[in-house]
Each structure stands twice: as C-alpha cells, then as structure tokens.
Amino acid sequence: DTGVSQDPRHKITKRGQNVTFRCDPISEHNRLYWYRQTLGQGPEFLTYFQNEAQLEKSRLLSDRFSAERPKGSFSTLEIQRTEQGDSAMYLCASSQGGSAPSYEQYFGPGTRLTVT
Amino acid sequence: DQQVKQNSPSLSVQEGRISILNCDYTNSMFDYFLWYKKYPAEGPTFLISISSIKDKNEDGRFTVFLNKSAKHLSLHIVPSQPGDSAVYFCAATSNFGNEKLTFGTGTRLTIIP
Numbered sequence: 001d002t003g004v005s006q007d008p009r010h011k012i013t014k015r016g017q018n019v020t021f022r023c024d025p026i027s028e029h030n031r032l033y034w035y036r037q038t039l040g041q042g043p044e045f046l047t048y049f050q051n052e053a054q055l056e057k058s059r060l061l062s063d064r065f066s067a068e069r070p071k072g073s074f075s076t077l078e079i080q081r082t083e084q085g086d087s088a089m090y091l092c093a094s095s096q097g098g099s100a101p102s103y104e105q106y107f108g109p110g111t112r113l114t115v116t
Numbered sequence: 117d118q119q120v121k122q123n124s125p126s127l128s129v130q131e132g133r134i135s136i137l138n139c140d141y142t143n144s145m146f147d148y149f150l151w152y153k154k155y156p157a158e159g160p161t162f163l164i165s166i167s168s169i170k171d172k173n174e175d176g177r178f179t180v181f182l183n184k185s186a187k188h189l190s191l192h193i194v195p196s197q198p199g200d201s202a203v204y205f206c207a208a209t210s211n212f213g214n215e216k217l218t219f220g221t222g223t224r225l226t227i228i229p
Contacts, residue, residue: 033216042205042219091159104150105217107159
C-alpha cells in the first residue's frame, strides 16, 4: 500500500470560487479524517467518517464546507465561495479504528490552498 | 482553549546528545497520546504513541513517557541525528484512539552537527 494520497497538492484560487479536494485513504482503513493547518499551528480537526457515515463535524466547518465519503473509500472536501481566511494546508488522515491494537492516524501529504 | 500545549517553540541539540520534547494537556478525557514529526510541505508522520494504561513506550531511539497525575508527556530521542531536525507535534485523543486528534502547536527541533 502506498499510504494516504491527496489531490491536488497545491491549489490557487480566487476569492469566491469553489474548490474540491480529494483524499484516498489506506485501503483497509475504515476511518477517514480531515484537518486544517495554518502557519505556526498544529493541525485542527474538521470532520471524520467511519466508512461512509460522517460522525462528527467541528464548529470550524462552516456551511461553506462540505465533505463526503460516498462509498466508504475516497473522500472529497468542498469549499464554496472561498475566502482568504480559508488559505491553509488541508490534511487527510486515515486509521483502522475499532479495537485493534493500533489506532494511529496516518496522514497524507496535504493540499495547500491559497486564496487570492 | 488550548487543550494540548507545547510550550517550547524551538529546541537545539548537539548531534549524539539526547533531545527531550515536552507536552502538557488539560483534558482528563484524553487516554491516548501520539507524537508526529513533520517536514516542510509534507504531512505529519507518525512516530510513537502511548496509551494511558502505560507510563512508558519505547521504539528504537524514541521513548515516550506519560505522567498522568501531572498531565504531562515527553518524547526522548537518543542519540539525536541530523535527520531528526523537524517540527514535532504532540497529539491526544480519547476512546483509546478512536476519536479526533487534538494537536499542540509544535516544537521545532534542530540537531546541530
């Protein structure tokens, strides 16, 4: 397995445009997480899925943000009407979950969004 | 409200010596703790973790210590190598790792050759 992948790696967009990011988790992992990281901060939780069910959303996830994981495999994160404050690194992570001995979340390389 | 705190933004250590990175937490519900290493323009890479039922976990050059009464954990790297230079994040979660991670703000470790 090649690990968690994210696409695109970089995205530059103009304020007001919509953007969509994709995450492909490690294949046997049933949990998928989205985080956002800004300069000088640690990653901040946005939302997570167990299989196709979205189990929790952060208050950081305004109504302009939506995430899906339609078949319990890859996930998409869409930001509508982007604002300059949305500029950040968007990170995806996956984990095995359940009662296995290892719960660690494994991160992808991230998508860096710049809103101009 | 910063539930996970890394109070040292940076740390410089001579190659071959021990690096000690510290982390404090405030939420008593946290029961699983992880350390991640991050290089610029990459995602965080998992290093080592510890459950609240243990007070020490070791993996090669990396050892994590947990002091639950003080709500404090530390990562020891010995001996430190130049490739260890990176930003290190402490993270915590509950339900023994089945929940979201709460991260600290990171410590930039520089290993001096």
